[in-house]
Amino acid sequence: MARRASKELLPVPYVHVVFTLPHQLSEVALANKRILYDLLFRGSAATLLEIAADAKHLGAEIGFLSVLHTWGQNVLHHPHIHCVIPAGGLSLDHQRWIHPRYAFFLPVKVLSRVFRGKFTAGLKRAFRKRQLTFPGSLQPLAQEPAFRSFLRSLFRQDWVVYAKPPFGGPQHVLHYLARYTHRVAISNHRLVNFPMVR
Numbered sequence: 001m002a003r004r005a006s007k008e009l010l011p012v013p014y015v016h017v018v019f020t021l022p023h024q025l026s027e028v029a030l031a032n033k034r035i036l037y038d039l040l041f042r043g044s045a046a047t048l049l050e051i052a053a054d055a056k057h058l059g060a061e062i063g064f065l066s067v068l069h070t071w072g073q074n075v076l077h078h079p080h081i082h083c084v085i086p087a088g089g090l091s092l093d094h095q096r097w098i099h100p101r102y103a104f105f106l107p108v109k110v111l112s113r114v115f116r117g118k119f120t121a122g123l124k125r126a127f128r129k130r131q132l133t134f135p136g137s138l139q140p141l142a143q144e145p146a147f148r149s150f151l152r153s154l155f156r157q158d159w160v161v162y163a164k165p166p167f168g169g170p171q172h173v174l175h176y177l178a179r180y181t182h183r184v185a186i187s188n189h190r191l192v193n194f195p196m197v198r
Contacts, residue, residue: 012097013087014172015105016164019044019115020080022154028141029079032132033070037079039126041066043119044081051106051114052089058106060089060098084176104163112161119159120151 021029021040029036044066052062064085070078088099100106126132127147134142141147 010086015085015087015100016176017048017083017085017105017108017111018080018160018162018164019047019083019111020078020160020162021119022157022159024150024154026079027138028132028134031135031138032126035126035131036123037068037070039119039122040079040081041068043115043122044083046118047111047115048083048085048106051110053092057102057110058089058098058100060091061094062086062089106163108161108163112159115161116155116159120154124151 019040021036025036045064048062048064052058052060062085064083067082067084069080069082085105087105088097090096091098123132127144134140141150
């Protein structure tokens with residue numbers, strides 16, 4: 001499988017970008033996993049494609065692979081998405097390869113703002129279509145004024161988009177991905193020994 005996968009990789013450096021949802025969305029995400037995780041995939045993908053296509057930043061068509069993580073190393077709910085991206089892309093006429101002009105591929109502050117806008121717009125649409133549920137302590141958010149206020153509070157803060165240093169080469173990408181696709185993320189031993197809050 002690794003041999004077949006390595007044929008799919010481009011002979012260029014790869015970069016690693018992580019999009020994270022704010023902590024305030026954790027409970028809403030737990031109650032609406034399908035909708036919010038879908039928004040996380042779609043919002044991060046649309047953000048990368050839009051900013052990469054912008055001639056001010058790269059002016060190219062890009063491809064990438066996204067891996068969703070819903071829990072952090074501290075075994076707390078922490079929805080975020082890892083994107084593994086070839087460092088560059090095809091020119092819009094598909095005639096040449098365009099190399100990035102930034103050390104970390106695309107500017108993270110721009111990615112953060114655009115991602116925040118796309119995600120909150122999607123959340124607003126889901127609310128209008130009555131697709132979201134608000135059980136228990138979330139019940140007040142079912143009222144439109146409270147939900148609008150909640151969205152405003154999300155929009156006022158910076159969202160975390162983190163660009164990790166580039167991978168050494170295509171083979172490093174395979175090793176990185178194998179850690180998440182060919183082993184258990186949180187072992188039974190760690191779960192059993194995790195101190196429960198009482």
